[in-house]
Amino acid sequence: MINLSLRELTHLLAQKKISTAELASVYLDRCKQFNPSLNALLHIDDDINPEHLLAAADHDGPLAGIPLIHKDLFSTQDVKTTAGSKMLSDYVPPFDATVVKKLKQAGMVSIAKANMDEFAMGSSNEYSYFGAVKNPWDFDRVPGGSSGGSAAAVAARLTPVATASDTGGSIRQPAALCGITGIKPSYGRVSRYGMIAFASSLDQGGVMAVSADDCALVLEAMMGHDALDSTSIEAEPWHWQAPRDAAMKGLKVGVIPAWLEQLKDDDIKQSTLQALETMVAQGAELVNVDLPHADLAVAAYYILAPAEASANLSRFDGIRFGHQSAETCDDINDMYRKTRSEGFGHEVQRRIMLGTWALSSGYYDDYYCQAQRIRHLISEDFKQAFSQVDVMAVPVSPEVAFKQGEKSDGVSMYQADQFTIPASLAGLPCLSMPIQAARNLPVGLQLIGPYFNEQAILSTAAKFQLVTDYHQRMPEAFL
Amino acid sequence: MSQQWDVVIGLEIHVRLALASKLFSGASAKYGASPNSQVSFLDAALPGTLPVVNAKAIEYALRFGLSIDADIPEETRFARKNYFYPDLPKGYQISQMDDPIVGRGHIDIETEDGVKTVNITRAHLEEDAGKSIHDQYDDWTAIDLNRAGTALIEVVSEPEMVNAKEAVAYMRAIYNRVTFLGICDGNLQEGSFRCDANVSLKPQGSETLGTRAEIKNLNSFRFIEKAINFEIKRQKQLLESGQQVVQETRLYDAEKDQTRTMRGKEDANDYRYFPDPDLPALKITAEMLDKQRAAMPELPEAKLKRYIEEWQLREDEARQLAYDVAMSEFFEQSQALTDASPAENAKFLITDFNALLNEQDSDLKANKISATHYAGLLNAMSSGEISRKIAKQVLTDMWNSGKSAEAIIEQQGLAQISDSDALQTIITQVINDNPQQFEQLKAGNDKMFNYFVGQVMKQTKGQANPAQTKQILEELLNND
Numbered sequence: 001m002i003n004l005s006l007r008e009l010t011h012l013l014a015q016k017k018i019s020t021a022e023l024a025s026v027y028l029d030r031c032k033q034f035n036p037s038l039n040a041l042l043h044i045d046d047d048i049n050p051e052h053l054l055a056a057a058d059h060d061g062p063l064a065g066i067p068l069i070h071k072d073l074f075s076t077q078d079v080k081t082t083a084g085s086k087m088l089s090d091y092v093p094p095f096d097a098t099v100v101k102k103l104k105q106a107g108m109v110s111i112a113k114a115n116m117d118e119f120a121m122g123s124s125n126e127y128s129y130f131g132a133v134k135n136p137w138d139f140d141r142v143p144g145g146s147s148g149g150s151a152a153a154v155a156a157r158l159t160p161v162a163t164a165s166d167t168g169g170s171i172r173q174p175a176a177l178c179g180i181t182g183i184k185p186s187y188g189r190v191s192r193y194g195m196i197a198f199a200s201s202l203d204q205g206g207v208m209a210v211s212a213d214d215c216a217l218v219l220e221a222m223m224g225h226d227a228l229d230s231t232s233i234e235a236e237p238w239h240w241q242a243p244r245d246a247a248m249k250g251l252k253v254g255v256i257p258a259w260l261e262q263l264k265d266d267d268i269k270q271s272t273l274q275a276l277e278t279m280v281a282q283g284a285e286l287v288n289v290d291l292p293h294a295d296l297a298v299a300a301y302y303i304l305a306p307a308e309a310s311a312n313l314s315r316f317d318g319i320r321f322g323h324q325s326a327e328t329c330d331d332i333n334d335m336y337r338k339t340r341s342e343g344f345g346h347e348v349q350r351r352i353m354l355g356t357w358a359l360s361s362g363y364y365d366d367y368y369c370q371a372q373r374i375r376h377l378i379s380e381d382f383k384q385a386f387s388q389v390d391v392m393a394v395p396v397s398p399e400v401a402f403k404q405g406e407k408s409d410g411v412s413m414y415q416a417d418q419f420t421i422p423a424s425l426a427g428l429p430c431l432s433m434p435i436q437a438a439r440n441l442p443v444g445l446q447l448i449g450p451y452f453n454e455q456a457i458l459s460t461a462a463k464f465q466l467v468t469d470y471h472q473r474m475p476e477a478f479l
Numbered sequence: 480m481s482q483q484w485d486v487v488i489g490l491e492i493h494v495r496l497a498l499a500s501k502l503f504s505g506a507s508a509k510y511g512a513s514p515n516s517q518v519s520f521l522d523a524a525l526p527g528t529l530p531v532v533n534a535k536a537i538e539y540a541l542r543f544g545l546s547i548d549a550d551i552p553e554e555t556r557f558a559r560k561n562y563f564y565p566d567l568p569k570g571y572q573i574s575q576m577d578d579p580i581v582g583r584g585h586i587d588i589e590t591e592d593g594v595k596t597v598n599i600t601r602a603h604l605e606e607d608a609g610k611s612i613h614d615q616y617d618d619w620t621a622i623d624l625n626r627a628g629t630a631l632i633e634v635v636s637e638p639e640m641v642n643a644k645e646a647v648a649y650m651r652a653i654y655n656r657v658t659f660l661g662i663c664d665g666n667l668q669e670g671s672f673r674c675d676a677n678v679s680l681k682p683q684g685s686e687t688l689g690t691r692a693e694i695k696n697l698n699s700f701r702f703i704e705k706a707i708n709f710e711i712k713r714q715k716q717l718l719e720s721g722q723q724v725v726q727e728t729r730l731y732d733a734e735k736d737q738t739r740t741m742r743g744k745e746d747a748n749d750y751r752y753f754p755d756p757d758l759p760a761l762k763i764t765a766e767m768l769d770k771q772r773a774a775m776p777e778l779p780e781a782k783l784k785r786y787i788e789e790w791q792l793r794e795d796e797a798r799q800l801a802y803d804v805a806m807s808e809f810f811e812q813s814q815a816l817t818d819a820s821p822a823e824n825a826k827f828l829i830t831d832f833n834a835l836l837n838e839q840d841s842d843l844k845a846n847k848i849s850a851t852h853y854a855g856l857l858n859a860m861s862s863g864e865i866s867r868k869i870a871k872q873v874l875t876d877m878w879n880s881g882k883s884a885e886a887i888i889e890q891q892g893l894a895q896i897s898d899s900d901a902l903q904t905i906i907t908q909v910i911n912d913n914p915q916q917f918e919q920l921k922a923g924n925d926k927m928f929n930y931f932v933g934q935v936m937k938q939t940k941g942q943a944n945p946a947q948t949k950q951i952l953e954e955l956l957n958n959d
Contacts, residue, residue, distance in 0.1 A: 074527075075525075075526065075527045081526075083526070088526065091526070093525065093526070093527070094520065094525070095520060095525075097527055192527075192529060193527065193528070193529050194527040194528075195527055196526040196527050197526070197527065197757075199756070200756035200757050201756035227531065228529060228531060229529050229531075230529065230530065230531050230532065230757060230758050230759060231529075231756075231757065231758075231759055307753060308753075308756050310561075310751075311559050311561055311569075311570065311571050311751075311753070313570075314561065314563065314569060314570020314571055315524040315526070315568060315569050315570050317563060317565070317570060319565050319568075319622070320523055320524070320568060321523075321525070332564075332565060333563075336563055356751065359561070359751035359752075359753050360749055360751055361749045361751070364751070364752075364753070368753060
């Protein structure tokens with residue numbers, strides 16, 4: 001059962017070989033059984049929400065009755081939503097995020113909420129107030145982050161699908177490190193309403209699943225213009241049509257030689273080259289492209305994202321909701337200080353400080369404005385590249401899943417995002433799909449598409465997955 | 480010889496837009512509801528909520544911009560202004576920094592030396608904060624978020640006013656403009672129109688501006704004048720005793736009639752403005768501007784021109800009417816209903832109607848006399864049925880009774896005696912009663928002429944038509 005695709009599950013449901021409730025129970029039981037060893041989930045439903053089952057029964061679309069897990073960044077009405085933070089450890093939203101609402105309307109059945117780095121800040125999922133998430137392939141290693149809980153849950157087949165979010169790589173990097181498929185759509189494609197903000201100009205909801213086909217089916221139901229989000233774009237929705245064969249004739253795939261050179265792990269480099277050869281074998285043509293300003297991306301990102309975060313997180317002040325210090329406070333500023341020092345973890349505080357500093361008078365022009373210029377240059381680099389190619393195929397992570405506690409300083413953690421941040425800054429659709437493992441640990445390949453062309457990368461990935469089976473492999477402990 | 484000083488004043492005026500809902504949320508923006516009953520998830524800054532700009536607010540701001548002949552950018556942008564305060568739920572206020580919706584414009588004000596044009600630096604949209612109520616509970620500060628997120632435009636003037644009276648005139652000009660455009664309800668008590676004044680002094684003729692103090696939250700025309708005058712006096716005393724003015728924010732205490740320090744420069748926030756990433760730059764199209772031009776009522780400048788050119792009003796009278804929404808409306812309504820000339824109407828309205836309003840401590844918004852009744856009164860005066868003096872008396876009666884001019888004139892028998900036979904009888908009687916005085920008049924004592932007119936008026940309780948009286952008296956004199 002747990003190895004079936006969404007289409008196969010839908011077929012079983014349609015044939016009434018299994019009921020919606022039974023299917024949800026299969027996964028709910030796995031959540032209860034396996035989560036203690038993974039810590040991938042923060043909240044598991046005790047029972048299946050009857051409201052969700054009713055919605056599923058009302059709907060006969062391809063997702064009706066399919067279980068799913070939401071990253072705990074998405075507001076779920078009457079269900080605790082923590083963003084992985086002590087600050088929100090008791091927060092219960094009075095409304096559903098648009099993504100949650102849409103998937104509910106499509107008949108999907110939510111069974112749990114996924115652990116994550118606090119406020120989506122992190123690349124290892126060690127920064128959750130509720131404890132680190134473990135990589136299902138090796139419990140000593142990290143699953144990546146910030147959507148580490150979602151990635152680990154899909155990798156261990158605690159759910160066929162999970163929502164996730166990506167600001168600088170938070171979907172692609174954990175998907176790569178856990179050996180699953182995850183897509184971050186174009187900025188503006190999926191509504192951010194109800195998704196707790198980290199960096200508003202970069203945050204984008206997306207989806208993780210076993211295959212590109214599964215991802216595409218769910219993304220189709222998630223996306224679309226939302227009047228509640230002024231940055232969501234009114235664009236023609238697309239209808240996913242899975243490719244019938246793996247032929248890639250005529251497809252121009254951009255590769256960046258400099259990035260391949262930067263891969264210090266030979267096994268990852270070999271896997272990447274092998275994946276590119278697979279595409280060539282299907283008729284794709286590799287074209288060298290360059291993103292001349294991409295080297296500046298990490299530096300620009302770690303100015304812009306913290307700057308936005310510093311304002312986005314100001315609302316957590318202990319006044320209306322969330323953690324409030326129990327200490328005696330001298331005055332209102334003392335209350336803010338204590339509340340926020342207690343409620344935010346170390347990394348979140350670091351980024352608030354960074355962002356506050358970057359926006360401060362005297363630094364704003366030199367840092368924030370300069371970073372915006374770099375962002376613009378990187379977008380132009382991509383435009384140039386996409387005048388020559390249909391999709392780009394580049395590494396996701398310079399390394400396989402690292403050991404927990406291995407990266408103790410922020411900057412080395414930030415470097416983990418070097419291949420994912422450029423596409424984030426440009427707002428482009430991008431995904432990670434599993435390729436040949438390195439030393440029994442998953443490796444991902446990143447596909448980047450032109451703005452608003454998710455189909456290009458989904459279709460390429462789906463073709464790749466027709467002739468490979470990396471995406472179907474799962475960690476033995478969860479068989 | 481004592482130093483002479485130039486006063487420099489600039490104003491920042493906060494205008495609450497008369498909108499049904501808030502600037503970025505659908506919650507009601509109505510004033511006076513029970514505390515925290517008009518708070519959306521966004522207004523409470525719940526995680527994940529996002530702002531969506533109120534299209535009407537954009538329209539109102541553009542309408543204001545067009546009315547002051549301002550530069551309007553092709554794109555306008557919102558920015559976050561960051562500071563922590565319990566009545567600011569997001570920890571930042573959505574405002575505008577670069578590319579405000581209204582750029583440089585100007586407006587005319589009336590000063591003692593005539594009309595002066597004041598330049599307006601910019602006007603931008605922003606959301607208001609909630610209210611902190613410190614005096615309701617002993618140990619607590621109460622927060623009411625009903626106001627949080629309501630739409631304001633902040634109008635920033637150039638520092639071009641040179642005394643408190645000019646500042647008031649400018650404030651009044653902006654007040655008249657936004658109420659005229661219908662984009663603000665003008666309710667000063669409810670805080671719909673508030674003003675911060677920047678005041679500084681510099682040695683007479685100096686090019687360099689002195690250090691300024693900002694007086695916050697003035698919401699009455701009277702207080703702003705007093706506050707500025709106090710502040711000028713205070714700064715003058717400091718400077719003349721060799722001390723320095725400190726850049727700071729001050730509050731005006733109306734009871735003590737003085738300003739006091741609210742916060743010094745060292746406590747000034749670094750607001751860390753940056754473009755709000757939740758709100759993409761907003762394009763302002765030619766269609767949007769055309770729509771506002773079409774929706775805009777005739778501006779005072781255009782009215783002024785029309786009153787002078789088409790209706791031959793005196794410029795000072797035309798200006799008084801054109802720049803006052805209620806006055807110009809009443810003037811035009813009544814003019815359409817009367818045979819009296821626009822000049823007669825204007826003169827009576829500005830002088831006599833205003834006097835009545837002052838007596839009644841009222842204004843035209845609470846006007847108890849309909850335009851139709853008022854037009855009737857003008858007709859009676861213009862046709863000579865009643866004198867201007869009687870007309871004033873009838874006007875008061877109209878205000879008090881709600882009756883028409885015709886009814887009052889009829890009931891009280893106030894119509895002028897214009898019947899020459901009747902008048903001749905009365906005049907002959909007066910002459911017979913005063914033979915000595917008549918002899919003097921005949922002997923060439925011209926003062927006696929007015930004596931007789933006065934006597935006739937006395938006899939008729941003022942109802943004799945003065946022109947006719949004079950004419951008949953002269954005829955009798957010549958015939959005698």
